[in-house]
Amino acid sequence: MNNEIEFNSANNAHYSLIAKIDAVQSPIEFSHEYDSAVDDLEGNLLSAAAEAMFQLNIDVVLENLTEAKRVRRNHLDLLDRCAADPLHPMASDMTHLRDYAIRMDNLREHMQAVWEALKDYAQGRGVDALRRLDQASTVAATEEDTSSVLYFQLRVTIENISGMIRRGAMDYAGARAAFDRAAAIAQDFSEALSGQPEESEADVDLRTVSAHLRHLNEAHSYQMQYEQQISMGDYVSAVEAAHAASISYLQATNSIESSVPVIANFLHAASFEALAQEGIANANIQLEQGNWDSASELIKSIQGHYQTASRMCLRSRHPSASVMQERFLNSGSAWVTRLRRQMDREQKHLARIEELQLELRNLYGSVCNALGPAGVVVNNATEMVTSVKQQVEVVSRVETNIRSLLREIPDALANSDIPHNEREELSAEAVRLAEGESDQATFFTRVRKFAEGLATALGKGVELATPVVALLKSLSIVK
Structure with a gap:
């Protein structure tokens, strides 16, 4: 009140x-x-x-x-x-x-x-x-x-x-x-x-x-x-x-x-x-x-x-x-909850990073071993990448040259003593190889098989024209 x-x-x-x-x-x-x-x-x-x-x-x-x-x-x-x-x-x-x-x-x-x-x-x-x-x-x-x-x-x-x-x-x-x-x-x-003189x-x-x-x-x-x-x-x-x-x-x-x-x-x-x-x-x-x-x-x-x-x-x-x-x-x-989940993710990520680092080391060792026979020595990852790029460029140039040689096969076989049917078959295969779009590994495998076919023709005592012999020698690098 x-x-x-x-x-x-x-x-x-x-x-x-x-x-x-x-x-x-x-x-x-x-x-x-x-x-x-x-x-x-x-x-x-x-x-x-x-x-x-x-x-x-x-x-x-x-x-x-x-x-x-x-x-x-x-x-x-x-x-x-x-x-x-x-x-x-x-x-x-x-x-x-x-x-x-x-x-x-x-x-x-x-x-x-x-x-x-x-x-x-x-x-x-x-x-x-x-x-x-x-x-x-x-x-x-x-x-x-x-x-x-x-x-x-x-x-x-x-x-x-x-x-x-x-x-x-x-x-x-x-x-x-x-x-x-x-x-x-x-x-x-x-x-x-x-600052006041008296404080109440x-x-x-x-x-x-x-x-x-x-x-x-x-x-x-x-x-x-x-x-x-x-x-x-x-x-x-x-x-x-x-x-x-x-x-x-x-x-x-x-x-x-x-x-x-x-x-x-x-x-x-x-x-x-x-x-x-x-x-x-x-x-x-x-x-x-x-x-x-x-x-x-x-x-x-x-x-x-x-x-x-x-x-x-x-x-x-x-x-x-x-x-x-x-x-x-x-x-x-x-x-x-958030921090524990974050810790779980961090642990998994760290484990995955360690796995990738191990894979990278193994890859590095494999590449070094592969380049060793060619006399290529790499000291670090940068040199490894550079060397691999150089090797890839060399292989690509080889592939380009071989495709060019394969395009010359039909003309080179035209005056050879190889039977007509076999000659036509070899010429068609050479054109297919030259114009095909297969990957490099498949391409070189097929070229090797093709070169063996030419070599078989030579083994039958067939006289090959000089251009054919020169082409056969060039193709022999894929063996």
């Missing part, structure tokens, strides 16, 4: 402030009280929008951003009208007030662009989301902004969500840059608080929050670096990035473990996931080097890290704890 009364009271105060601000229409009514009221109302609206962004409440985000835009634009219009009057009581403050108002309006515009990008991404338009983020104007910060709690809250929120969108769209370089910006904003805010309890709390957000976004950034390196096959750098991410997640965990244990358990689980990712990169290195025992041990440790991450989720009472637990278990099973 008390909470309901407080809510209604705050709600009434909110609308009362809006009514008070809207009532100011004339430059004469412009005052420091009015200007501060606009800043307060805008801060409340943007903070509510930031909170609703994390809850993915579209209607609430748009409602608050639209109202913030309306209030600030009316304020800027009134500021311009006041600045036109050099006698206005606040004339000396107009430039400063207007600069601040414009910076806040730009911040709201940037926040709205990020939200629109998130909406595009949620609807499956990842490319449009990235394009919108790339086109979103940057927001420059002054020293005054850097120490502003509202500025810190909004900028970290904006960059964090921008990084998550880019991460989901696998723009790891862009996500890493966004998370780095969020970490830098948190660091600057923490340093600004440390609220300042200490803010410093704790800023330190937590710095470590958290640094961890996210290292994870994006890990994803980049893994995608490029740079496993050594991926190991370093994953290890750094694990440390940053632990630092983020320690900074809020006592105050927000529900979230701390998730961050602790994330640190174990980063250790698992470090093991994945290391396992790939060992697999590439053929260190099967080391790879097997790493695969076991990867499974253990994911199981520990899963158990850490069970310590949290957050509604999404069971979902996160299942995600870590599924990720662990998927990676263990």
Whole structure:
């Protein structure tokens, strides 16, 4: 009941402030009280929008951003009208007030662009989301902004969500840059608080929050670096990035473990996931080097890290704890299966490579033995290939010359004493051999048989013409 009364009271105060601000229409009514009221109302609206962004409440985000835009634009219009009057009581403050108002309006515009990008991404338009983020104007910060709690809250929120969108769209370089910006904003805010002469309890709390957000976004950034390196096959750098991410997640965990244990358990689980990712990169290195025992041990440790991450989720009472637990278990099973299959493939490939190397050595030895009788000595594979090519060229030239000789057989046999039928048969066979397209081995076999036929004719006491004898001697090289 008390909470309901407080809510209604705050709600009434909110609308009362809006009514008070809207009532100011004339430059004469412009005052420091009015200007501060606009800043307060805008801060409340943007903070509510930031909170609703994390809850993915579209209607609430748009409602608050639209109202913030309306209030600030009316304020800027009134500021311009006041600045036109050099006698206005606040004339000396107009430039400063207007600069601040414009910076806040730009911040709201940037926040709205990020939200629109998130909406595009949620609807499956990842490319449009990235394009919108790339086109979103940057927001420059002054020293005054850097120490502003509202500025810190909004900028970290904006960059964090921008990084998550880019991460989901696998723009790891862009996500890493966004998370780095969020970490830098948190660091600057923490340093600004440390420089104050007196630090209140609220300042200490803010410093704790800023330190937590710095470590958290640094961890996210290292994870994006890990994803980049893994995608490029740079496993050594991926190991370093994953290890750094694990440390940053632990630092983020320690900074809020006592105050927000529900979230701390998730961050602790994330640190174990980063250790698992470090093991994945290391396992790939060992697999590439053929260190099967080391790879097997790493695969076991990867499974253990994911199981520990899963158990850490069970310590949290957050509604999404069971979902996160299942995600870590599924990720662990998927990676263990993938790496074991990869190791099996690598082992089979290595065995096949060794078989091929043995075959190559045997082939090399056989070729060397074959070339040896011809007086050809080879010292390496390059010389072997060159020598074989030379031998092939010689054989090809021999084949060409023999085909040319075979074409001369019919004319050479025309005036021989060989019986007509036998002469016609030998002439036809010579033409078939000369014009045939059989492979070299078959060709030389048939030529050898043909040459034996001619030699048989000579053995019968037949007088062969001089050209026939010359051809027979030339064909004898295939025997």
